[in-house]
Amino acid sequence: MAYVIAEPCIGTKDAACVDACPVDCIHPKKDNEKFPSAEQLYIDPVECIDCGACVPVCPVSAIFALDDLPEKWAAYAQTNSEYYGR
Numbered sequence: 561m562a563y564v565i566a567e568p569c570i571g572t573k574d575a576a577c578v579d580a581c582p583v584d585c586i587h588p589k590k591d592n593e594k595f596p597s598a599e600q601l602y603i604d605p606v607e608c609i610d611c612g613a614c615v616p617v618c619p620v621s622a623i624f625a626l627d628d629l630p631e632k633w634a635a636y637a638q639t640n641s642e643y644y645g646r
């Protein structure tokens with residue numbers, strides 16, 4: 561499993577992480593039709609290479625390695641996966 565975007569992204573959707581990701585696995589992008597209605601951004605757990613590049617650029621510290629995901633946000637691992645039908 562990979563990195564996970566949790567609750568702080570909701571209402572923020574800064575998307576700096578999208579530009580930081582070397583494998584383009586964070587969606588939806590700002591120019592995508594799904595962006596306006598998306599509650600948050602999501603990381604594709606299969607495509608993510610665990611590089612951590614997205615973590616420091618997030619202004620609200622919403623991104624965590626799965627092992628570091630706070631217990632209160634544990635459900636977000638599934639939330640991210642489900643966006644991709646995983």
Ligand code: SF4
Nearest residue numbers: 581608609611612614
């Ligand atoms: Fe992309 Fe790396 Fe973040 Fe995974 S950890 S979502 S590969 S920037």
